Amino acid sequence: MIVNGIELVKVRDNVWEIPKTGSMKVPGRIYISEKMIEKSFEHEDSLQQVVNVAHLPGIEKYSIAMPDIHWGYGFPIGGVAATNLDHGVISPGGVGYDINCGVRLATTSLEYNKISHRIESLVSKLFENIPTGVGASGAIKKLSNKEIKRILQKGSVWAVENDLGSPNDIEFTEEAGTLKNADSEAVSERALERGYDQVGTLGSGNHFLEVDVVDEIYDETTASLFGIFKGQVVVLIHTGSRGLGYQVCDDYLKVLLSASKKYGFTLPDKQLACAPIKSQEGQDYLSAMQAAANFAWNNRQVIMHLAKKAFKEIFSMSESELAFSLVYDVCHNIAKIEEHKIDDEMKKVCVHRKGATRAFPPGSNSIPVKFKSSGQPVLIPGDMGRYSYIAVGTQKAMEETFGSSCHGAGRSLSRRKALTNAKGRDLVSELRNKGIFIQARGYKTIAEEMPSAYKDVSEVVEVLHNEGITKKVARFRPVGVIKG
Amino acid sequence: MNPNYKFIDHTADIAVEVQGRTIEELFLNSADAWRTVALEKNDLIDNVGITLYLECETLEQLLVSFLNELNFLLINKKWLTVSISKIEIIQKDRVTLSVVLLGHPISDLHSLKAEIKSVTYHQMSIEKKADNYFTRIVFDI
Numbered sequence: 016m017i018v019n020g021i022e023l024v025k026v027r028d029n030v031w032e033i034p035k036t037g038s039m040k041v042p043g044r045i046y047i048s049e050k051m052i053e054k055s056f057e058h059e060d061s062l063q064q065v066v067n068v069a070h071l072p073g074i075e076k077y078s079i080a081m082p083d084i085h086w087g088y089g090f091p092i093g094g095v096a097a098t099n100l101d102h103g104v105i106s107p108g109g110v111g112y113d114i115n116c117g118v119r120l121a122t123t124s125l126e127y128n129k130i131s132h133r134i135e136s137l138v139s140k141l142f143e144n145i146p147t148g149v150g151a152s153g154a155i156k157k158l159s160n161k162e163i164k165r166i167l168q169k170g171s172v173w174a175v176e177n178d179l180g181s182p183n184d185i186e187f188t189e190e191a192g193t194l195k196n197a198d199s200e201a202v203s204e205r206a207l208e209r210g211y212d213q214v215g216t217l218g219s220g221n222h223f224l225e226v227d228v229v230d231e232i233y234d235e236t237t238a239s240l241f242g243i244f245k246g247q248v249v250v251l252i253h254t255g256s257r258g259l260g261y262q263v264c265d266d267y268l269k270v271l272l273s274a275s276k277k278y279g280f281t282l283p284d285k286q287l288a289c290a291p292i293k294s295q296e297g298q299d300y301l302s303a304m305q306a307a308a309n310f311a312w313n314n315r316q317v318i319m320h321l322a323k324k325a326f327k328e329i330f331s332m333s334e335s336e337l338a339f340s341l342v343y344d345v346c347h348n349i350a351k352i353e354e355h356k357i358d359d360e361m362k363k364v365c366v367h368r369k370g371a372t373r374a375f376p377p378g379s380n381s382i383p384v385k386f387k388s389s390g391q392p393v394l395i396p397g398d399m400g401r402y403s404y405i406a407v408g409t410q411k412a413m414e415e416t417f418g419s420s421c422h423g424a425g426r427s428l429s430r431r432k433a434l435t436n437a438k439g440r441d442l443v444s445e446l447r448n449k450g451i452f453i454q455a456r457g458y459k460t461i462a463e464e465m466p467s468a469y470k471d472v473s474e475v476v477e478v479l480h481n482e483g484i485t486k487k488v489a490r491f492r493p494v495g496v497i498k499g
Numbered sequence: 500m501n502p503n504y505k506f507i508d509h510t511a512d513i514a515v516e517v518q519g520r521t522i523e524e525l526f527l528n529s530a531d532a533w534r535t536v537a538l539e540k541n542d543l544i545d546n547v548g549i550t551l552y553l554e555c556e557t558l559e560q561l562l563v564s565f566l567n568e569l570n571f572l573l574i575n576k577k578w579l580t581v582s583i584s585k586i587e588i589i590q591k592d593r594v595t596l597s598v599v600l601l602g603h604p605i606s607d608l609h610s611l612k613a614e615i616k617s618v619t620y621h622q623m624s625i626e627k628k629a630d631n632y633f634t635r636i637v638f639d640i
Contacts, residue, residue: 060622061510085510087621088512088619088621088639112617149574150574150614208575209575218614219613220640258574258575261616264617269560269564272620284621285623286620427510
């Protein structure tokens with residue numbers, strides 16, 4: 016079929032290929048159902064972005080997109096591309112401004128049916144404890160230049176060293192919360208300045224902290240391994256590297272725009288500016304990007320600590336009674352050096368995941384020992400009115416998608432259309448009538464982020480479950496939300 | 500609203516098409532579009548001036564840097580640019596911008612409508628068609 020002038024050839028029920036044409040270096044591969052295709056690409060340029068990414072020098076196998084694909088800048092959101100370490104490039108367009116935007120899931124000992132009457136107070140306390148909104152700041156004391164640089168080197172280990180987390184939290188964070196090759200010296204003074212007072216802040220847009228209840232279990236054994244049971248209260252945190260990360264991306268886009276010219280790359284979009292991974296420009300960006308990723312892990316760690324404090328206060332419970340425990344923290348905007356089997360040969364590649372989550376299988380050496388039998392937890396938040404999911408990575412993901420999965424529902428409406436649709440409605444009351452309490456800095460964010468602005472996350476998750484890329488473990492439904 | 504820019508649908512972010520009779524006017528109209536995205540309402544107090552000088556390789560980089568500078572001043576320095584005067588863009592081997600930003604300090608960010616993470620280069624290309632300059636700008640939200 017032809018969609019927006021681009022040919023899509025059916026490979027399997029939920030897998031479509033964009034044939035390699037023109038100067039594309041590889042074909043495109045999109046994981047999506049036929050039903051979703053009809054709704055996903057109206058007034059959208061994301062398929063063209065899959066084609067654009069296929070032009071990156073050194074790209075291996077496919078330019079891949081997940082079912083939550085939608086129009087971004089540079090890469091589509093939901094885009095995955097692996098580039099050869101020896102002759103491939105690294106591009107900030109495959110990471111985004113919000114470096115290491117990601118999600119973490121924490122469980123509690125609380126059962127929703129016993130505390131449902133306290134959710135409204137809990138949401139208020141969370142909103143009070145965790146700074147949200149544009150330029151949110153002041154969650155913890157303003158940090159010195161030296162202290163920020165420590166965060167950039169140590170990631171969430173910094174939080175643990177400062178009594179804002181436990182060693183258990185480090186164990187259950189992707190990369191143990193620290194990318195070791197990060198270099199704080201590769202980060203500009205302006206980026207540092209933008210990070211001084213933003214540690215422990217949620218920000219605005221689609222970032223959130225959600226109190227959820229476990230609504231459905233699909234895999235009892237794995238859910239039990241993760242400490243998840245039906246009716247349990249859990250917490251999802253979605254945010255990233257805040258202003259510091261945005262500045263790192265902006266700084267290095269300038270460098271890589273010059274580098275693209277220097278190395279003679281012809282790219283279909285300036286936002287795909289790139290440099291050979293092994294070049295000085297590529298290495299500098301990689302070091303700075305890793306530093307920003309460490310800042311993001313630390314940010315989510317501090318937010319989780321603030322959330323735990325709110326829970327303890329509201330429920331007057333001790334640490335051991337509350338059993339607030341991190342299940343896993345995953346990033347979904349990142350470029351990482353990994354080893355993957357390509358044409359029967361193990362190769363080192365730089366896997367760009369722009370709105371895509373790592374989904375490593377059982378037995379992987381890159382995941383905590385506890386998950387060796389289950390595979391890596393994959394966290395897939397939906398919209399604030401429906402569901403979120405936890406799934407696990409599979410061997411098939413390693414074989415087909417460079418060990419990657421989707422990252423959320425994916426937007427279906429522009430912010431403008433969402434605002435138009437929200438006119439005359441009281442979304443706060445509508446959500447409250449569904450048992451969901453929300454607090455946000457402004458009503459506009461709630462309107463822009465209204466549930467119908469997103470695809471149905473269940474459809475997204477089902478595509479990857481049916482294709483065997485990830486396997487569903489449990490479903491959550493929101494009961495409390497704070498947003499910017 | 501300024502007739503020299505028009506918002507267009509973009510699924511995740513905010514996109515706008517801007518025009519101007521000169522490059523300088525294109526930059527001024529782009530700054531106006533930025534204000535519409537970032538701010539709840541127009542402010543009229545512009546009694547303090549800040550001089551800004553930027554140098555880049557291309558006009559597109561200069562426009563991105565200029566708008567990101569307005570954004571940085573707003574979110575991180577809590578300084579609101581209300582109007583712009585004495586704009587001059589010189590195109591030689593490199594392109595330069597000198598401009599005076601008129602505005603005032605603000606005490607908090609509560610009147611802000613959206614946090615612009617950055618101005619992107621996606622689909623940005625400054626082109627002259629007939630008598631006007633045009634570009635598209637995508638703001639990452």
